[in-house]
Amino acid sequence: MIPAPFTYLRVGSVQEALDALAEYGDDAKLLAGGHSLIPLMKYRLATPKVLIDISGIAELSGVTFEGDSLVIGAATRHAIVEHSPVVKEHCRLLAYTASLVGDPQVRNRGTIGGSVAHGDSASDLPVSLLAMDAQFTAQGRNGTRTIAAADFFVGFWQTALTPNEVLINIKVPLAKQRWSYQKFTIRSQDWATVSSAVYGNAVALGAMADIPIRARDVESALLQGADISQAALLADHNTSPSSDTRASSDYRRHLARVLTEDGLREALARN
Template identity: 45%
Template sequence: MIPAQFDYVAPATVDEAVRALADAGEDGKVIAGGQSLLPVLRMRLAAPSKLVDIGRIPELRGIREDGDAIVIGAMTTHHEVQRDPLVREHATLITAATGTVADPQVRHRGTFGGSIAHADPAGDLLAPVLAMDAEMVVAGMDGRRTVPAAEYFVDFFTTAMAPAELLVEVRLPKYTGWRAHYEKFNRVAQSWSMVAVAAMVRTDGGTVAQARIGLTNMASVPVRARAVEDALVGQAATAENVKAAAANAANGTSPTSDGNADGEYRSHLARVLTGRALTAAIG
């Protein structure tokens, strides 16, 4: 199917992009790598009056170190994130999760910020940035503001950004020395997750000192498995303790039922995958 007619602009700066979005109002859409938006346009599930292409804004690309944080520009591709040495050293969970996104072709075109701003609860980057307490830097007509990941995701495909705001960069706290793993379950290779688990663990002398766990597709937004974290911290890093803690993975979640799986099966998957992810992370 051919998309509905729309105007197209390609600003050269963040300020120009924000002004273009403001002029378009709620009928404007941002296009980054296009891996999520273009299929929606072709099926006419969205019919924006204006597309704002941010692919020519140099400021939005690249990865840098900023004190205790790693900063990833919104237009940085998944491929670039996955291979970056700073991310591998200080944000191992992001490296692991990014490597599971779709296929190599999509990872070369799709962008880190685009996946987060799309806010699909089955997306592979939402739970990791939530588990890491990442911060989203958003630009609007009134300047820039920083939104914690816990406040950024609001509902299905909905974020805390206003229509005339643009995701500029993502700030990831450093978790140097932590072990991490992303465990994903899907029906066929390269498809969306039925459920996935983003797990980070820091051990000290055989005891779990800290744990941070995010769940993918267990609610309309990514969620923290805090019951698992509470049950695991302070315990010996043994298979028995991991299994006991993972049994709490579905506590407080509200998984949906659809053609892929019902809510009960997703709860079962969350418990099983959490155990696997923690076992792999602890080693």
């Protein structure tokens, strides 16, 4: 329960973070809220030699507008996203999803960027951001690039971010869409056993594969005029849920159908 030795660096700007990443390369890890990384380090499942703390970088924190997008700084704490009047007005799905992350202590420390960069399919925010087609801005030594949500999550705890990039912000569309986030847990405060986000005509699922995924068959069925209960039956198509102590793969498939149906109905009712 004690991490392997490491060096701690606190940086004040994105440029300093990039310089540090360039210097230490694969030995370095970015630290924001620490709620995914620190537990892994305590188990020595992650053994970075250098921790670069970006949580004090002012430019990475806060909520702003840019065109028809809402821009959430990567180091913005969950509690800020949850309670921000701007997010609540323009992106209810995001504020609501943030309110279901962990417990109040976790939400006061954990950050949206840390959550998505960890790339855990059972986390809440990646699922909703995928449904919203969020855009992820990453900055490296050679400039910035934008990664679409559909391309961001690439494998178990793996994202499209390269080791020398810093996630700067996450952009979500301002367009008001019907929405829902359904999260099934066995006990009330937990990671999702399965989750389902609905945003407009998009449906995304958590804990149904290595990465959060879109329920494309549900989406197409709805576009073709299927009713909600029929469409929701397709929720587990092309999924590969795991079996563990909480739920078997079959049960997760069942939950995906149930949550998707509930989510579609709730979203419709909000229309």
